[in-house]
Amino acid sequence: MITLRDLTKRYGDRVAVDGLSLDLRPGQVTGFLGPNGAGKSTTMRMILGLDRPTRGQALIDGRPYAALDRPLRCVGALLDARAVHPGRSARAHLRAMAASNAVPARRVDQVLEEVGLGAVARRRAGSFSLGMSQRLGIAGALLGEPGVLLFDEPVNGLDPDGVLWVRRLMRSLAADGATVLVSSHLMSEMQLTADRLVVIGRGRLLADAPVADLIAAAAPSTVRARGIGLDRLRRALDAEPGPVRVDLPGPAASFTGHGGAGGGGDEVVVTGVAIERLGELAHRAGVVLHELSPRRASLEEAYMELTGASVEYGSGPAGPAEPAGRAGLGERSGA
Numbered sequence: 001m002i003t004l005r006d007l008t009k010r011y012g013d014r015v016a017v018d019g020l021s022l023d024l025r026p027g028q029v030t031g032f033l034g035p036n037g038a039g040k041s042t043t044m045r046m047i048l049g050l051d052r053p054t055r056g057q058a059l060i061d062g063r064p065y066a067a068l069d070r071p072l073r074c075v076g077a078l079l080d081a082r083a084v085h086p087g088r089s090a091r092a093h094l095r096a097m098a099a100s101n102a103v104p105a106r107r108v109d110q111v112l113e114e115v116g117l118g119a120v121a122r123r124r125a126g127s128f129s130l131g132m133s134q135r136l137g138i139a140g141a142l143l144g145e146p147g148v149l150l151f152d153e154p155v156n157g158l159d160p161d162g163v164l165w166v167r168r169l170m171r172s173l174a175a176d177g178a179t180v181l182v183s184s185h186l187m188s189e190m191q192l193t194a195d196r197l198v199v200i201g202r203g204r205l206l207a208d209a210p211v212a213d214l215i216a217a218a219a220p221s222t223v224r225a226r227g228i229g230l231d232r233l234r235r236a237l238d239a240e241p242g243p244v245r246v247d248l249p250g251p252a253a254s255f256t257g258h259g260g261a262g263g264g265g266d267e268v269v270v271t272g273v274a275i276e277r278l279g280e281l282a283h284r285a286g287v288v289l290h291e292l293s294p295r296r297a298s299l300e301e302a303y304m305e306l307t308g309a310s311v312e313y314g315s316g317p318a319g320p321a322e323p324a325g326r327a328g329l330g331e332r333s334g335a
């Protein structure tokens with residue numbers, strides 16, 4: 001269990017982490033998200049006793065890191081995969097870690113096999129690729145079989161096989177009862193890996209919720225309707241209560257339904273009306289439907305919505321403009 005209470009870190013005038021209070025429970029993978037500079041690494045460093053909080057506290061199983069007897073047996077972490085003496089072999093690096101925390105030496109060979117580095121155990125860590133270094137960092141985190149694990153960008157540099165392996169590893173650690181906190185900028189990966197998401201921006205908590213709830217709250221699902229006579233459907237939607245939005249469709253590939261564009265008739269994307277209700281309205285309005293397909297928002301869309309105002313190091317526009325469809329045909333707030 002990880003407990004944060006009013007956790008705050010200032011560097012001079014800059015507030016890197018601003019009053020975070022959270023409980024991260026065993027048996028769950030918590031994804032830790034936020035734009036560059038949001039304070040994720042600083043939070044992890046404070047949990048691990050590498051940075052001293054300006055105010056508040058970070059506890060592991062009820063105790064600050066400094067009060068843990070053999071820390072590697074309580075908490076394992078991958079923060080910076082390159083922070084290994086380059087002249088030491090992978091095995092020597094892990095053996096030194098094990099010795100300082102009363103972890104049996106045989107565990108070193110076990111974890112090296114587990115992370116796929118058994119064959120290169122005697123090679124200098126300085127000769128490792130980024131992906132191999134990440135695997136060595138993960139081996140170090142697993143060494144003491146801790147109940148709390150922190151991973152900062154663990155899939156950075158890993159090949160697709162490695163990414164899948166990390167996802168399964170996180171899931172199995174949580175299934176065995178560990179508290180797992182993992183930061184990542186890969187939204188699709190987080191959507192697949194995490195049970196719960198904590199999103200921060202400029203050091204402050206923006207959201208703390210199960211993945212599905214966070215997506216549903218931040219980015220509404222939509223329904224695409226394709227057919228003949230959609231003007232009549234749009235008129236029928238004018239009488240619906242609540243905010244309803246009617247847009248031209250985005251890229252056809254992002255929809256789950258069959259058919260796609262090009263089958264004849266018009267297309268609209270409706271937000272704010274259940275698919276069943278839309279079907280009824282279309283039927284009553286005499287619309288010939290060729291397609292009525294739901295589209296669930298992605299974590300990436302929800303994340304953009306949540307963090308839009310907190311991005312400090314944003315990029316300028318690049319590449320072709322978004323399809324014109326999202327500009328919107330009509331929006332109204334319900335009566």
Ligand SMILES: Nc1ncnc2c1ncn2[C@@H]1O[C@H](COP(=O)(O)OP(=O)(O)OP(=O)(O)O)[C@@H](O)[C@H]1O
Pocket residue numbers: 011014015016034035036037038039040041042043
């Ligand atoms: N040692 C330090 N001295 C001064 N400022 C720091 C220090 N460490 C972090 N910061 C600042 O604190 C803020 C939070 O940084 P942090 O590295 O925690 O963000 P992050 O969410 O991990 O970002 P990223 O996604 O880019 O890794 C940033 O503005 C950063 O410049």
